[in-house]
Amino acid sequence: MKKRALLAALPAMSLALAMSGVAMAKDTYRVAVIRWEPNDIYFNGVQLGQEMERKSIENRDGVKIEFTVFGANDVSAQRNALDAQIARGVDGVLLVPWRGEAMIKTVEDLAAKNIPVVVSNAFVPKAKSTFVAFDNETAGRKGGEAIVGWLDKHRGEDWRKQEGVIIELRCIITASFDIGRSAGYHSAFEPIIKDNPNIKIETREAGCDGSKARKAVDDLISRYGKDKILAVASIDGTMGIGGAIPAFSAQGMLKKSDDPAHIPVATIDGTQPELAALEKGDLTHISVQPATGEGIITMRLLYDMMKSGKLLDRSASAGTLPIEGEELWAPVEIIPSSDFDGDWYKIQAYSIPEDVPANDPRNWANQIKAAN
The missing domain is CATH 3.40.50.2300 (Response regulator)
Structure with missing residues (x-):
């Protein structure tokens, strides 16, 4: 009887697994982008990097990634905007907090719901998150x-x-x-x-x-x-x-x-x-501070988590994230953090005029100028 019951259940189990696979293989992802105010030049550069990586992912994987962007230099405004987007449904969050310590509960709630969040520029203390910033x-x-x-x-x-x-x-x-x-x-x-x-x-x-x-x-x-x-x-x-x-x-x-x-x-x-x-x-x-580099890496990490359905855990030891091509902000180091529950993906700082001239086209500000 047990054997017949198991055999009878197999088609239903197979269907459930197939449906689970379809749920994981989404073709559209909705991302909340919470940043500093819209006229902040630096974070416009970060957003450009996120847009660049989004287009690259869409072309490579045949998916659609929808951004809903909100910017404010105010804790309450950022939290209210993010809460409203979460209520409508999001698959992931790109967060530049005005004050990281004010976002602890929000980021912890996202982790509890298995919604991936990548924080950049200023980390959120103690909370489970993935963080991208230069040194x-x-x-x-x-x-x-x-x-x-x-x-x-x-x-x-x-x-x-x-x-x-x-x-x-x-x-x-x-x-x-x-x-x-x-x-x-x-x-x-x-x-x-x-x-x-x-x-x-x-x-x-x-x-x-x-x-x-x-x-x-x-x-x-x-x-x-x-x-x-x-x-x-x-x-x-x-x-x-x-x-x-x-x-x-x-x-x-x-x-x-x-x-x-x-x-x-x-x-x-x-x-x-x-x-x-x-x-x-x-x-x-x-x-x-490599703005486009910060944007590229935040979007890359967020997509990997949205696609896999798994949040990134804190690593057991330090490492390096593979980067193709020659970037002024590479290498990207992976450093397990003691300030929050996750890894710091550290992109590199460099100097002008000591390392490169102001007119170097690889400078993120020149990339924005060329894009416009």
Whole structure:
């Protein structure tokens, strides 16, 4: 009887397995894209990379991937938009959180529903997720070393013994990307300050906002005087280009980068305004955050999870993600994280003008310009 019952059940079991296979082999995927505000140049570059990878996947696998994009520099607005999209039904989420710590429950709920989410730029602490970002600390260190190198070359090492102020412009002091970049800058400056306490770092949080950064720099010039400002270390591009440089220009302090009176300004992003300012000689150094690379890898990882129906677990050991072709942001390292439950896919930072010139077509800002 048991044997006959099993044989009778086989057709039904086969049908169930076949239906399961059809469910897994979807031909359309719906993706919620939650990012910073629509006019943020960097995240437009990330979105371009996601679009590039989406088209590549669609052409290769014959599937359709639908994006629903929402951008805001506001925690509540991001959460409300994501909740609304989840209620309508999504197969995956690409998330750039305004504040990662405010998205913990949201990301944990997604994991509980087996909805894959790839977070980029700022990780979500403790939650189960896959994270893509470049090495923020290395980017800050490269910028700090460029400032120190410029001062040594153009003013001699005596500047290290004088009184002065290095202005640090920060975005969000609790965000992982901000913390990493700041640590990188400080690693270059603190050995000098240790030897000469008359040099100090004045840190101001300006929310990645050019006008707020401008006011901060103006206030510090008024407080210390024009001749005491040694350099500006900006956590992003907007505050350097939209804050420090206009402030120097208004005060008659803006000199070209080959002039010993130049005040070196380092930024981190690699937007078109930064490239233009560097070529003009107003900006000294750019640590490039590879926007299109971040977008390509986030979309690639998300699709792999949507297609397999399985979330990526934290790896037992470090590794490398295979990348075809020569990319300025390769290799992509896979690092098991202790800050959240998953892996950090680390793309590489590089410098302009040290590693490549501003007009290199592989720079993501030039890719956006060409696409438009």
